[in-house]
Amino acid sequence: MVVLATKLYVSGDARERATDSLRSLVANEIGDLEVEFEVGVRHDDFPSVTIDGEDAVVARNVLREEFGEIVPDLEAGETYVGTLDSWDEDGFILDAGQPVRISAEEMGLGPGSPTQIRERYGLVQHVPLRFVYGGEFGDDDAEPSRLAEAERDRLYEWTRGDGRLNVNSATRGEVRATLNRAGHAQDYITVERFGLLEQSVICPEDTDPPGLLSSVGEYLPAELRCVVP
Template sequence: MIIELLQPVYGHPENAKNALKAFIDTELKDLDVSYDILPKGKHFSISLSGEDEEVCANFLYNAFGKPLQKSDIVPGEVYKGYISKIEPEQIHIQAGFETVIPASALSVLGTGNAEQIAARFGMIPYLSITFTIPEESKFALFSKEQIDQWWTWKKSSTDRIFVNNATRSQVKAAIKKKKHGRDVYGVEKLGLMESVIVCTEKTDGPGIVASIGKLLSSQMGVMIGSKK
């Protein structure tokens, strides 16, 4: 069987392919399945064969999402997507088809236009999110779970730095090279090439970005913890 993942291919496709291969080899090593990975346009196409191919497919869909058509959407249901573009008037979401979240639907995250709100919460392109589309609406909304997650992070005492176009190992290597090991609690994986750096309470997120930014071909967004 051949499946396609929502996980975007961008930046350095070979790095992303190697990261996906390492993930499959680690997480699915006990399954009876063989596979072949091919970047297909903006997404990955994977050929699976073996007794456990359906189990593998479902696991990968759960981890990285499945491209959807707009006709697949059930109003009110929650779906995976990723941010594709941020503009003052709206945030573009890619889920196999493109939809947008207008600035008027972001008031739950505070005041300002969409670009200002996105910057305040560290949003960057290719960041994985969850969304819903209400009945008879042309626009999407961030899911309640997504909003709650952002507010939980925002109300913490630590800064968070969102990073794209780099594996978790590459981000950790940059932190180590710049001797910031004691300045961060760790690096959490958000996607294949997306992660978040969790700073310690005394660490300034923008300062870490300035320090490691030249070592990574990445976009970075900083969320300042409001309880610092």
């Protein structure tokens, strides 16, 4: 079994659609392998994929690479994926199957409070982020957990592009359908998937992300954040 580092936190019909979307994503990744799989959702909203078959080991590794994995025990110095659970004046709290604090000093994303950093980089709640685990609190050898260098580079790259509108609580297909129905088919390049329910609308040079947010916000029951270069 692999527990994927992306959350399924919506309810009702939206939860059923999201689960169906996850099954399709998993099938796209491992459907050509000699395996059978079953998708479930844990009590903490992390989905699990049970895999059987000749290529089960390969399939698990493919899913770990694509989504990241929630593991029972974190090892100091290793890189993992956690979802942005909450934030305060001191930093971010990531959910990696257990809470992991990333202090403001260990973000490496420039000046400002955690709230200001979240605004600058358009970080919606539950977005998956890669981090390096420092160790358990109280361990004399523990160091502060920090955002992974590759994650910092990715977020910095967002601010050098043409602009983004980041969205949570919706699948990639739902976001694309909403943009098209709202008459914005020409106002985005693509929708990049961060997690199952966290997406990024990549805008062309002549599209204003705040204007796009204002136009489609009423159609998406979601948190929306802009990245403006």
